Amino acid sequence: MSSTTAAVPTEHAERYLQQLCKHWAHKLQVEVNDNRARIVMPSGAITSLDAGTDALDVRIDAADAEMLAITKDVVVRHLDRFAFREAPLAFHWTDDTLA
Template identity: 35%
Template sequence: MESVAHVATERPARYLKQLCQHMGRKIQADFTEDHGKMVFPYGECELDARDGELVLRASAPDEDSLAKVEAVVGHHHLERFGERDGLVVTWQRV
């Protein structure tokens, strides 16, 4: 299963780096200036920094695992990191 979120931000590369560095303390997380990938035991998330947005692509083998990736990446981390900038993560199932 897969889902995608397009998060509007003027600083997509900054959030990509911050999220991957933070998560990399507990899971495998690799990143460049404009692309990142985080591998959880229950799924993964790829990140792409584009002009004016951070694109998140979550994938997992089942509905519950996908929901967990979405929650951890979106609500529990990225929205908190970007609270001052008003970041909102809205996932769309593919």
């Protein structure tokens, strides 16, 4: 199992969380509860989002490092698209790969 987390500084975290979830809800399993979301990708990777007042916290759990890298890229590209006025967003990733 591989995982990574990022704190993404933005004052629009809740907006971006909602936009991403709405965008993916028609084709992915998406759960939204207040300022938190859980998205299950087709690969089985899970993306968790938590919108704070000054940052969007992102966590991705994937089966392996390759799928983690792919999912990170997909999440970053989509969030940057929604945050076009302040893109590219500053993702400060911390990876934790377990055997």
